[in-house]
Amino acid sequence: MRLRMTKYPLEPDVEEMRRLIEAATERIVEHVQSLPSQPAANVEGATEFARTLIEPLPKNGESFDKLLDFLFDEAIPRSFTTPGPGYLAYIPGGGIFPAAVADLIATAVNRYVGVFAAAPALAQLEANVVRWFCEIVGYGKKSGGLLTTGGSMSNFIALVTARKAQLGDDFSRGTMYAGNQIHYSFQKAASLVGFPLSNVREIDCDENFRVRVDAMEEAIARDRADGFTPFLIAGSAGTVGTGAVDDLTALANLADRENMWFHVDGAYGAFFMLTERRRAAMRGIERADSIVLDPHKTLFHPYGTGALVVKNAAQLRDAHSMHASYLPQFQQEEELIDFAEISPELSRDFRGLRVWLPLKMFGIEPFRELLDEKLDLTRWATEELRKIKGMEIVAEPQLSLVAFQLSKHDNRNLLERINRRKRVMLTGTMLGTEFVIRICVVSHRTHMDRMQMCIEDIRAAVAEVT
Numbered sequence: 001m002r003l004r005m006t007k008y009p010l011e012p013d014v015e016e017m018r019r020l021i022e023a024a025t026e027r028i029v030e031h032v033q034s035l036p037s038q039p040a041a042n043v044e045g046a047t048e049f050a051r052t053l054i055e056p057l058p059k060n061g062e063s064f065d066k067l068l069d070f071l072f073d074e075a076i077p078r079s080f081t082t083p084g085p086g087y088l089a090y091i092p093g094g095g096i097f098p099a100a101v102a103d104l105i106a107t108a109v110n111r112y113v114g115v116f117a118a119a120p121a122l123a124q125l126e127a128n129v130v131r132w133f134c135e136i137v138g139y140g141k142k143s144g145g146l147l148t149t150g151g152s153m154s155n156f157i158a159l160v161t162a163r164k165a166q167l168g169d170d171f172s173r174g175t176m177y178a179g180n181q182i183h184y185s186f187q188k189a190a191s192l193v194g195f196p197l198s199n200v201r202e203i204d205c206d207e208n209f210r211v212r213v214d215a216m217e218e219a220i221a222r223d224r225a226d227g228f229t230p231f232l233i234a235g236s237a238g239t240v241g242t243g244a245v246d247d248l249t250a251l252a253n254l255a256d257r258e259n260m261w262f263h264v265d266g267a268y269g270a271f272f273m274l275t276e277r278r279r280a281a282m283r284g285i286e287r288a289d290s291i292v293l294d295p296h297k298t299l300f301h302p303y304g305t306g307a308l309v310v311k312n313a314a315q316l317r318d319a320h321s322m323h324a325s326y327l328p329q330f331q332q333e334e335e336l337i338d339f340a341e342i343s344p345e346l347s348r349d350f351r352g353l354r355v356w357l358p359l360k361m362f363g364i365e366p367f368r369e370l371l372d373e374k375l376d377l378t379r380w381a382t383e384e385l386r387k388i389k390g391m392e393i394v395a396e397p398q399l400s401l402v403a404f405q406l407s408k409h410d411n412r413n414l415l416e417r418i419n420r421r422k423r424v425m426l427t428g429t430m431l432g433t434e435f436v437i438r439i440c441v442v443s444h445r446t447h448m449d450r451m452q453m454c455i456e457d458i459r460a461a462v463a464e465v466t
């Protein structure tokens with residue numbers, strides 16, 4: 001189908017709009033339906049293929065159908081199948097379908113949600129989502145926050161806020177403290193915010209990969225004696241290596257005693273607050289000054305959906321607020337939010353809709369049930385792994401992630417053999433000097449049938465190497 005040439009080709013007429021959407025819908029639905037039978041990853045030769053795509057700025061248009069064919073037949077399949085049920089690598093998310101529909105609506109109506117005055121009702125819908133997240137983590141009325149593009153951006157905005165609140169403009173002696181299992185986006189954020197990387201103290205963890213609070217306290221005391229200004233403690237609510245949750249109450253107590261900002265990276269783990277079973281593990285999170293949550297992980301959303309909530313929203317505003325004469329007046333009432341006033345962005349996509357719409361359509365219950373299912377699947381997989389001779393569970397899983405290794409074997413080779421079957425894709429990480437393999441069960445599309453395949457493939461790969 002070629003776009004009909006009208007006087008203004010960038011403005012298709014009614015029929016053309018319908019045709020575009022219908023043609024895309026057909027390919028999308030077919031693709032999503034086929035996810036369970038797609039390989040978990042398909043990137044052999046993908047780099048070479050990518051190189052063949054380099055081309056000059058197109059002068060003339062091509063048929064939409066042909067472009068759809070190219071996308072769905074050539075480009076999309078040559079990738080990790082991140083939305084598929086076998087994707088148990090890194091931290092999956094899946095991408096629930098109604099969120100994609102919400103994106104189509106949001107970009108088609110293209111309203112401006114950076115400033116409240118431009119679309120008050122739509123800004124409010126997004127603010128509602130943030131309020132719901134505040135409730136999930138147990139924050140009170142003064143809290144607030146925003147949706148971001150992901151955990152890295154949320155960590156960055158949190159550090160900007162903490163720096164302003166704790167240190168003001170002269171911050172070069174400010175030091176921050178986190179377990180050595182903290183996600184690297186924390187160190188990256190510190191660096192982007194302007195701190196020397198050496199001001200980030202990586203504290204040892206215990207045998208369960210939770211930060212040693214006593215060691216952190218000692219490091220803070222040492223730094224004070226050396227003339228530094230310890231200003232921030234970061235806890236992990238779900239590390240990327242093993243899914244460990246730090247003792248958040250102990251960290252909150254330490255931050256109180258030391259008069260420091262308490263930040264929690266809950267990009268992976270914080271939504272497990274929705275489950276009865278894991279809420280207790282997160283106790284203390286509600287005392288954090290700032291919390292990162294990633295809907296594109298444990299709320300099964302498409303990539304590009306992160307969140308930051310802050311206990312005292314005024315601090316977020318203090319760190320980011322600026323105005324210019326060409327902008328509309330910002331809101332004076334605290335509960336009406338101008339996202340431009342509390343974040344680095346001015347123009348932004350209406351990302352709130354992709355969270356608001358599914359939550360309104362389904363309510364929170366199916367999300368809670370899915371998270372419970374992931375906890376069950378992880379527990380089941382852990383017990384199955386234990387039955388394999390020579391297999392060591394590196395740490396008892398605290399959330400939906402289990403790290404393991406086959407003792408006295410090359411675990412990189414084992415991982416490669418598991419993944420070669422293409423029913424699941426796992427990844428590994430270094431824990432100290434050891435390479436370990438991880439299964440991270442998050443996708444809303446991963447159920448027992450896929451976990452059984454996962455264990456079968458691990459068993460088969462183990463049989464090959466032993």
Ligand SMILES: Cc1ncc(COP(=O)(O)O)c(C=O)c1O
Binds near residue numbers: 152268294
């Ligand atoms: C614990 C944790 N924090 C932060 C991030 C960074 O999030 P994003 O990839 O959304 O930037 C990740 C990503 O996996 C993570 O697992």
